[in-house]
Amino acid sequence: MKATGFDAFLEGALEEIELAGLTRRLSPLETPQLPRVTRENVKVVNFSSNDYLGLAANPDLRDAVMAEWERGGFGAGASRLICGTMAAHEELEEAIARFKRTPAALSFSSGYAAAMGTIPAICGKDDVIILDKLSHACLIDAARLSGAILRVFPHNDLNKLESHLTWAARKHPQSRVLIVAESVYSMDGDLAPLSEMVNLKERFGAWLFLDEAHAVGVLGPSGGGLAEQLGLGDRIEIQMGTLGKALGAHGAYIAGSRALRDYLINRARSFIFSTAPPAPVAAAATKAIEISRAPEGSRLRELLWANIRNLAAVLESPMPESAIIPQIIGPEIKATSASTALLNKGFLVPAIRFPTVAKGAARLRYTVTASHRPDEIQALGEALRNLQFTDSESSV
Numbered sequence: 001m002k003a004t005g006f007d008a009f010l011e012g013a014l015e016e017i018e019l020a021g022l023t024r025r026l027s028p029l030e031t032p033q034l035p036r037v038t039r040e041n042v043k044v045v046n047f048s049s050n051d052y053l054g055l056a057a058n059p060d061l062r063d064a065v066m067a068e069w070e071r072g073g074f075g076a077g078a079s080r081l082i083c084g085t086m087a088a089h090e091e092l093e094e095a096i097a098r099f100k101r102t103p104a105a106l107s108f109s110s111g112y113a114a115a116m117g118t119i120p121a122i123c124g125k126d127d128v129i130i131l132d133k134l135s136h137a138c139l140i141d142a143a144r145l146s147g148a149i150l151r152v153f154p155h156n157d158l159n160k161l162e163s164h165l166t167w168a169a170r171k172h173p174q175s176r177v178l179i180v181a182e183s184v185y186s187m188d189g190d191l192a193p194l195s196e197m198v199n200l201k202e203r204f205g206a207w208l209f210l211d212e213a214h215a216v217g218v219l220g221p222s223g224g225g226l227a228e229q230l231g232l233g234d235r236i237e238i239q240m241g242t243l244g245k246a247l248g249a250h251g252a253y254i255a256g257s258r259a260l261r262d263y264l265i266n267r268a269r270s271f272i273f274s275t276a277p278p279a280p281v282a283a284a285a286t287k288a289i290e291i292s293r294a295p296e297g298s299r300l301r302e303l304l305w306a307n308i309r310n311l312a313a314v315l316e317s318p319m320p321e322s323a324i325i326p327q328i329i330g331p332e333i334k335a336t337s338a339s340t341a342l343l344n345k346g347f348l349v350p351a352i353r354f355p356t357v358a359k360g361a362a363r364l365r366y367t368v369t370a371s372h373r374p375d376e377i378q379a380l381g382e383a384l385r386n387l388q389f390t391d392s393e394s395s396v
């Protein structure tokens, strides 16, 4: 029977995943996304969330959601181009443009969708896309989907990036050349050498797609990301960011010129052929951007950076450039057991494994938010001192 064969195929594949120590399971939270959460009836301190500013359960976002519910209802009912564009979407996009100091912006239902819609709209099979080796899966998938010629440079290696640009200029002089990079790398927490990268791409007449997923809210005077921090926003063709991490809402954006927005409305398939996000979700994101730009945002960033400093001290890590601190363990199974040991002590720190990171480069990925209390970070330090893997087994 066909169905049996199908299940046998799935079960066989799952067994292989299990043997490699790579099984993934879902563990629902029974509480909101906060520093202390309950998961499968166990209370843990959460060092794994990307809710860096602690806005995911913020009452002002709730009020914005409720107000928008009254004004615009919930479901958008159609794609943006049919009849799903609500006032809340346009207000969000105006807020993003002000936040990013770009002429325009377009929101997407997720960062994944933003990348998948935008990159293939810009580049096709005759073009060249050059990516950092550690680019997020959605950037890689989008580049592949575009059908463009792909080149990858080792993480943050500007010399290799330059040699790819030289190669592209010589071999494909008629092609569009798009560099794809992140500002904060999601599994390593380090920054791209953005100033040098911008200079380089200008020298070659290439374009830059910058994914600020983990920088928005965290870096820059108003939380506008690394481009804002370095004052480079108007020299970057395509700025992407997410609304579901530090901003505590959901969705993502592409910010840039008015022509970029108009072009994507006409060409980005993940935008065109997908139901618009619920208006209250857009309203929550607008409120979060307002908070990030207000004195309250600066206060939250101060708390966040104080917590980052404390966490780095506890982990004996050099001062991080973002709210992400990786502790490289190596073998997948070892990382998983380290994560389990921490869980048993009441700390949620996920093991990040292949294919999210390279095989044999499994790690614990610690993140911290503005809402963590100093004693929670100290308690993590205590727990780590009492655990084997940090003393004898791991080589950070």
Ligand SMILES: *Cc1c(COP(=O)(O)O)cnc(C)c1O
Pocket: 109, 110, 111, 112, 113, 136, 138, 182, 186, 211, 213, 214, 242, 243, 244, 251, 252
């Ligand atoms: C999370 C993330 C995305 C995807 O954004 P979603 O809104 O979660 O789909 C894209 N790029 C990077 C670097 C990310 O970390």
